[in-house]
Structures are given as C-alpha cells and as structure tokens.
C-alpha cells in the first residue's frame with residue numbers, strides 16, 4: 001500500500017495528500033458555526049472549504065437545514081456570505097427557498113417540461129449540538145451518527161457551547177499555511193511560553209495527566225485555573241460565576257472549543273489549498289445581555305476594543321510562526337518530523353488519525369440507517 005501520509009515534512013505540501021484529506025473531511029462531520037449565525041427563521045449563511053460550498057439555513061419553520069450551494073439549473077453558485085429569505089440564482093434568476101425548494105423559474109413557459117418538485121437543492125445533513133452547528137455531506141446522517149463520532153466529546157462540547165450567551169467577536173484570518181500546521185499550532189502548549197511571552201501569561205507547564213486522548217482523533221486539555229483575588233471582581237463585573245477550569249476540546253478534524261474564565265471560544269481551521277487555510281475564531285460571552293442603562297454594560301463596551309486588540313495580537317503571533325513553518329517544511333520536504341514534546345501530545349494524536357484515515361481507503365461513515 002502506498003503511503004500518502006508519510007513521516008516527512010512533505011505532508012504539509014503534497015497536493016495528492018491534500019485531495020485525499022478533502023475526502024476525509026467530507027466523510028466526516030464539520031462544525032460550520034453556531035446558532036448565533038442563524039438568529040431567526042429564514043436566515044442562512046454559506047460555509048466553504050477547499051472543494052465544497054454549502055448553504056446552512058433555518059427555514060421558515062425554524063428547522064435547521066444544509067444544501068449544496070449549486071443551482072439545479074446549470075449549477076451556478078447560488079449565494080455567498082450571510083443572508084435572509086429566498087435565494088435567487090445570479091445566472092438565469094431561478095428562486096429557491098431556505099427549505100431548498102425551487103419556488104420559481106424565470107420565463108417558465110419556455111420549458112417543455114419543468115418539475116419544480118424534483119429541482120430542489122441537493123440536501124446535506126445539518127445537526128445542532130448544544131449551540132454548535134455541524135454538517136455532513138451525506139444527507140442520511142443523523143444526530144445519532146454525530147454523537148457516535150464524537151463519543152464522550154458530544155456531551156462536553158454541547159455543555160460548554162450552551163454557556164455561550166452572546167457573541168463577543170469574530171475573527172476570520174487567512175493563513176499561508178497548511179491546515180494541519182494551523183490545527184497543530186492551536187492544540188499544543190509547547191510554543192506558548194516562547195511565542196506568546198509578551199501576550200499570554202502561563203503560570204506553569206502542563207502535566208501529562210492534563211491531556212486525554214480519545215478515539216477518532218479527538219483530544220482534551222483540561223487544567224484548573226484558579227482565579228484567586230480576581231474571582232469576586234469578575235463575579236461583580238460579569239454578573240456570572242467565572243469558570244475556574246480551563247478546558248480546550250479538540251474535535252477531529254478541525255474544531256477547537258475552549259472555555260476560559262468568562263469566555264467560550266470556538267475556532268475552526270478551514271483548508272483552502274495545500275499551503276492555505278482560514279482561521280475562523282468566534283468568541284462568546286457567558287454573561288447575559290444587560291440593559292443599556294447598566295454601568296457594567298458600559299464598562300464592558302469600553303474594555304472590548306482592548307480585549308479585541310490583545311486577542312488579534314495573539315492570533316498574529318500564531319500566524320507568523322505558522323507561516324515560517326510552512327516555508328521551512330517546504331524547503332525541507334524530505335526531512336523527518338522531529339520528536340514530540342509531552343505538550344504536543346494532541347498534535348501527535350491528530351496527525352496519527354489523519355494518517356490512519358488517508359492511508360486506508362477512506363470510506364463514508366456508517367449511518368444509523370445502515371444499522
């Protein structure tokens with residue numbers, strides 16, 4: 001058996017491997033956002049990664065749905081970004097509803113036959129877990145399949161995401177680096193004291209027992225984060241009970257769900273091309289919205305630009321080293337990947353799962369309907 005995923009740096013550059021990884025991603029569940037992205041019935045957004053474009057929507061009745069973003073007339077991409085209500089194809093003007101039905105074709109009398117009922121958008125599976133939205137290319141997949149894939153992670157990430165009360169900020173950052181390098185940089189703590197020495201304080205090194213490696217490539221880093229004297233202050237400022245457990249859940253293949261103090265942080269690393277990816281970070285406040293007259297709300301409003309600035313700085317630091325890693329692995333593609341530090345345990349686990357899945361012929365996941 002030829003090994004697409006070998007032990008050298010070539011795995012961050014090889015176009016054939018990238019194609020195989022896209023099959024892997026498409027036969028897996030992908031988190032595409034949160035329920036805050038679909039705030040009302042009849043709203044929608046487009047999720048795109050290397051080889052697909054999906055419309056994720058709440059239809060008029062509020063049901064979550066996903067469709068291939070291609071008009072059923074000549075296949076034109078129907079829409080981009082976020083929107084609400086019906087979608088009109090930019091080519092000949094066919095109109096579709098957020099439930100995927102074809103609502104009307106222009107100059108209809110000119111068609112010999114046209115069966116609207118058969119020309120709806122091609123569906124994909126869409127499932128809400130906690131406040132996270134997952135999609136799967138195979139429309140027969142169900143919530144039971146998603147839960148089976150996530151295992152113990154299902155309950156935990158659902159519970160964490162349920163704590164999110166309102167969006168704080170969203171950052172979409174294009175990266176000139178392979179998606180596996182981008183994921184790796186976000187799930188290891190070995191670089192933190194060095195790369196983020198100005199921006200993040202890290203009191204102590206992680207311990208092996210802080211890491212739990214789970215089946216299917218998922219992995220958790222969890223550690224107590226006592227707040228000490230800051231706790232009553234945060235309680236007063238936020239009007240909530242601050243979280244004293246830092247938890248970072250990596251959900252294979254490209255999702256990271258983190259809870260830290262008063263914030264829930266959902267990050268996805270979207271593959272674009274072998275040497276390109278996109279970081280999408282969404283942050284949520286765990287404190288509910290207060291009235292505009294509340295001074296704490298004003299204080300929060302004043303602090304927010306500082307928080308945003310600090311966070312972007314951390315993201316830029318990560319981007320800088322990621323892009324250097326992309327360049328370096330490109331000039332030394334035959335070099336073996338070096339040994340892994342204990343704090344890189346999740347990276348090893350992640351890369352081993354990608355290797356396992358692409359080195360065997362990728363198969364679609366079994367569906368509950370097959371049982």
Ligand code: FES
Nearest residue numbers: 071073074089092
């Ligand atoms: S391609 Fe969409 S209406 Fe013709």
Ligand SMILES: [Fe+2]
Nearest residue numbers: 185192196318
């Ligand atoms: Fe980092």
